[in-house]
Amino acid sequence: MIIKIALIGLGNVHKRLLKIIDDKKQRIENEYDLTFQIVMIADSTGVAVKEDGYNEKFIIDHKAANKSVKDLPDFIEARTVHDVLKDLDCQLVFESSPVNLKTGEPALSTVKTALSRGISVVLANKGPIVMEFSKLHQLAQQNNAGLAYSATVCGGLPVLNIAKRDMIGADISKIRGVFNGTTNFMLDGMLNGMAYDDALKEAQERGAAEADPSLDVEGWDTAFKLVIIANSMLGANIGLKDVDVNGITNITQQQLETEAAKGNTIKLVASAEDGKYSVKPMVLTKDDFLGQCNGWEMAVEIHTDIYGINYHKLWEREPIPTAASMLRDAVNIFNSK
Numbered sequence: 587m588i589i590k591i592a593l594i595g596l597g598n599v600h601k602r603l604l605k606i607i608d609d610k611k612q613r614i615e616n617e618y619d620l621t622f623q624i625v626m627i628a629d630s631t632g633v634a635v636k637e638d639g640y641n642e643k644f645i646i647d648h649k650a651a652n653k654s655v656k657d658l659p660d661f662i663e664a665r666t667v668h669d670v671l672k673d674l675d676c677q678l679v680f681e682s683s684p685v686n687l688k689t690g691e692p693a694l695s696t697v698k699t700a701l702s703r704g705i706s707v708v709l710a711n712k713g714p715i716v717m718e719f720s721k722l723h724q725l726a727q728q729n730n731a732g733l734a735y736s737a738t739v740c741g742g743l744p745v746l747n748i749a750k751r752d753m754i755g756a757d758i759s760k761i762r763g764v765f766n767g768t769t770n771f772m773l774d775g776m777l778n779g780m781a782y783d784d785a786l787k788e789a790q791e792r793g794a795a796e797a798d799p800s801l802d803v804e805g806w807d808t809a810f811k812l813v814i815i816a817n818s819m820l821g822a823n824i825g826l827k828d829v830d831v832n833g834i835t836n837i838t839q840q841q842l843e844t845e846a847a848k849g850n851t852i853k854l855v856a857s858a859e860d861g862k863y864s865v866k867p868m869v870l871t872k873d874d875f876l877g878q879c880n881g882w883e884m885a886v887e888i889h890t891d892i893y894g895i896n897y898h899k900l901w902e903r904e905p906i907p908t909a910a911s912m913l914r915d916a917v918n919i920f921n922s923k
Contacts, residue, residue: 587619589920590639590676592626592705594667594696595683598793599710599737601649602909603680608642610913618917625676628667629683631656635670667692671699678732678919680912682710684797687806690717701725706732708915710908712810716826719817732919739811740765740884742907743900744914749819753893758819760859760889764879765811767902768795768802769834769854774881777842777851793905794882805833805854805865812856812863819888824863832866845869851877 593600607614607622614620623639631654648658655661662670671679679700683693690713697714700707702725709715714722715735726733736746740763749758764770768789775785786803789795801807809831816822834854845852853876855868870877875897879885882903888896900907 587920588621588623589678589916590623590625592628592667592671592674592676592679592700593624594628594679594681594693595711596627596629596645596649596655597682597684597797599682599905599909599912600680601646602904602906603682603912604642604646606906606909606913608646614913614917618921620917620920622678622916626670626674627655627658628670629655633662633665633667633670634658634660635662635674636660637675667696668699671696671703671705676705678916679705679707680710680916681707681714682737682912685711685713685801685807685810687713687798687801690714694718697722698725701729701731701733704729704731706916706919707734708732708737708912708919709735710737710912712738712807712814716810716813719814720823734915734919735814736915737908737911739814740886740900741767741902741905742911743884743886743898743902744911745815745886745898746818748896748898749888753888753890753896756890756893758888758890761815761819761857761886762859762876763812763815763856763886764853764876764884765856765886766802766805766808766854767882767884768799769805769808770879770884771882771903772803773834773837773842773852773854776837776839777846779839792903794903803833803835805831808854808856808865812858812865815856815886816858816863820858822858822861822863828863830862830864830866834867837867853877853879 626635634655693711694714739745772785809829850869856865883901885899
């Protein structure tokens with residue numbers, strides 16, 4: 587089965603996704619009878635369409651040469667993503683453009699356009715699913731389109747998949763987690779003598795930080811993930827306004843050292859319990875599960891009535907596992923049809 591794809595965004599995640607699709611092409615064909623063909627690419631400079639598909643290596647090299655979509659020979663003047671998607675022959679949209687904290691746009695409109703046409707969508711962009719969780723699911727169902735977004739939460743750690751697939755019949759009473767690898771690395775780096783700005787710079791250079799790093803350090807990236815988890819796993823129907831959010835911008839090296847001397851650590855913790863939702867730096871003992879989440883690790887702790895307490899952890903220094911999660915979502919959508 588050939589799956590024609592529109593690739594929205596050409597940043598760190600999608601660059602890795604292109605390489606994974608190229609590297610794993612034969613395996614995906616052999617094991618799942620799927621071939622992914624990228625027929626549209628869009629970034630902030632515009633849209634390009636190639637009906638017989640782009641070569642992944644060509645696009646990787648094109649981006650490595652600091653070129654953008656407008657530099658492609660198939661660039662379409664004066665047409666937006668929405669215009670092109672209205673009549674594009676494709677079955678899947680990969681959306682990984684920068685997050686818009688206030689409105690979710692332009693990604694939100696892109697997703698709606700695709701789902702309205704029955705085109706499945708895989709998201710790494712958290713904005714649309716946070717802004718209109720219920721509406722997007724309804725739109726997908728009405729038009730028999732797939733909608734998947736496991737890459738929006740903790741990269742390669744399959745938090746949403748675990749709950750949906752492996753916790754059938756469970757009541758989840760509590761979720762705690764360290765959901766942002768950038769801030770977790772920064773706190774460890776500061777404890778070990780790195781300056782705040784240097785730690786953030788390294789995270790940006792590795793492609794781990796958000797395009798707007800204030801989303802990481804001010805706690806909003808973690809809050810987005812908490813909203814997605816609460817709505818997907820708890821049926822909470824909440825938005826960002828329901829989350830008490832505090833980031834790490836006021837945490838100092840001295841505070842970290844003082845707590846370390848006591849056998850403690852400071853982590854940016856997301857919590858959902860008893861209808862209350864928060865993101866804030868917390869002092870934890872070093873034998874606490876989340877207290878043992880170090881450096882580039884992310885972790886989640888899920889309390890259930892029939893599956894016990896689940897503990898899951900991931901080490902992710904670069905966005906390769908996040909990109910791999912998008913591939914996983916795509917395979918799952920078309921394997922289930």
